[in-house]
Amino acid sequence: MNTIAVQSVPSVVRPGGPAVSSPVGSGPAQEATPLGSLIRSHRLRIGLTQRELADLSTISVRAIRDLEQGKARRPRTDTVRLMADALRLGPRARAALEAAAQQGRGGAGGWAEPPAPPTALHAMVGRAGEEAVLTGELAAATERLVNVVGLAGSGKTRLALAVAERLHGTGMPVLWHAFPGSPAEYLSGHEMELTARLTAVAADLFGFGPGPDGAAAGDTAALAELLGESPALLVLDGSPAVAPRVDRLTGLLRACPGLRLLVTSDAPWGVPGERIFLLSPLEVPEEGADPAENPAVRVFLDHVRRARPEFTAGPAELERAAGVVRLLDGHPGALAAAASWLVVYDLAALCRTLAEDPAALLDHLGGAGGGAGLRGSLLERLDRLPAVPRALLDALCGGPAAGPAGPDRGRELADLTALTGLTLPECGRLLRELLLSGAVRAEHRDGTSRFRVLGPVRSAWACRAGATAAAH
The missing domain is CATH 1.10.10.10 (Winged helix-like DNA-binding domain superfamily/Winged helix DNA-binding domain)
Incomplete structure (x- = not known):
């Protein structure tokens, strides 16, 4: 499977035991690369198991297995050196191993296609400026850790999807991990072993893993061998409202020198090097301006048409739609929830009800509060x-x-x-x-x-x- 769009397992707990093998039918089998074939032949020549080679080289068993099977094709320079030392290679064999590793680092890093982000279910409206800024910063690596913060329903996940899609279009691999409770705003593929691996890496970041000397360190090392030193994007969608372990975050960024992290959360992490990107609601239309040109009004009307496909927006309806947007301050999630009430209300009645108490009408909109509605989530x-x-x-x-x-x-x-x-x-x-x-x-x-x-x-x-x- 070429797409690595990862939805997390139900809880942020590191899977125990050995790595999970991909089930039959989960994706095409990986073919051994020249590098993988060399490592395996040298290992068998001197009679070492993968575990024994891991002990000698200080490289994890999972990373060695991924290299031999062709899943990791862009090893770091230090990894190749440690592997050559552990295999006791002479100058000629060492040079051949380094040449095979260099070949694997070319192009898109050995991927048949760059792993893609999930597929968004709806178009994004009114965020072109934010998308351009974040894409530029992450593409140039002027920022390696960007945390998009804002109220639940403000469109953080949708913006992350757009930025990831833009970067993927440049050939950058994209890995996507969604924490439990993240909104289902996209269609994702699954690859069991990578799902387990990213879940373990995310759990380790927040201190749920066994620690730097435990198996989770091997998950981070194996991810580093998959990515090598080339650019890649890891999206952590719906991050918990706690800061990660700084030492483990630093270790991940150091192990993957080309990695960029794009995080969506409702609050900053407060860690060194974090670029806080505040995502405010959409701008509301000014009095006297044409409502049809306002992005927030367009978002609201798109949701209205989903509830009532026959709806047409004449001048009066446009003004009422602009009134709804002003009352809800352009909050995308609140606009979607308000539009859903038009199966019961007409637009004029909706405006009157929202003017009395916006949160009461929108309480059916679930958020981070576990179904408590918009009021409870806020x-x-x-x-x-x-x-x-x-x-x-x-x-x-x-x-x-x-x-x-x-x-x-x-x-x-x-x-x-x-x-x-x-x-x-x-x-x-x-x-x-x-x-x-x-x-x-x-x-x-x-x-x-x-x-x-x-x-x-x-x-x-x-x-x-x-x-x-x-x-x-």
Whole structure:
């Protein structure tokens, strides 16, 4: 199988025991390469098992097996040297081994086709700028660890799919690992052994593996032999809300010098070298602008047509659609959920209901909260904030509420100092935490920056405050 689009097993636990063999029919068998044939012939000539060669060379058994079977075709220079030393090769045999390894590093690194990302189920709208920036950074390796953060439903996975597809189009191999709970926004293929391997590597990153001296280190080493020193992309979709082990993350990047990591998560990892890429909701249409030209309106109308294929958007419907987008602040997941209600509501009734309480209408939209709905998902994310940023969120939510005409205009940073009594640097640090949480969005116009709470977040926060007051 040429496509390595990996969906994780139900839990982030390293599979025990030996490597899982690919089942019959899971993909075409690998043919031994000249390098693999040389290694195997030299090993058998001196009577070594793969385990004995692994002990002598300090290379994992899995990596040796992959080299011999032709699954790994781009070994690192150090691997070839260690293998030649362990096999006690003379100058001529060593040169032949190095030449075979160099041949395997050519082109796409020995892949019949570069492994591809999963297939997206829906087109991406309104993210061309973000896609171009991330693709450029990862292609040039100016960034090797990019973490796309934002609220659940903001389109992080869809953006990662688009970037991975662009890089794959340049010939870069793409490996994809989805953590449990990741949204099923794509169609993926399966290759059992690689699924188990990437699951083990991901588990080891977060400290679920047995440690640097255990079997998970062999999984990382085997992955390194598969990738060699050539460029490759590893996508970790739906990362847990905890930071990985820095030593193991560093070890992975060092073992795979051409590897780039693209992570989707609802919060930064906070590790050295991390490039935090905040994905805000889509821009809302300005008053008086043509709604048909706004990407968020187009996204909403695409979902409307899925619910009601006969729907046509005249001028009045376009204005109502723009009103929905303003009330939901262009949040893609919320727009999809709102559109699904049009099997019951008409568009005018939907606007009125959303104006009263956006989160209540969208509670059927599941998120990271395990089916708790949009309100529960938002509150779960915000509850992980420290107390002081949550106090600032309280202050921001105390401003003008969103209404049928659209959301509040937001506040400037100087306004927040007057509101809270904090200094400008203190407000800036707290505001940054709220921005990275996805609760607040920034608008930069006419040389000024204004910050406002997203409509669904404001509604959920107000509901929490009302419930707390009623309990007391």
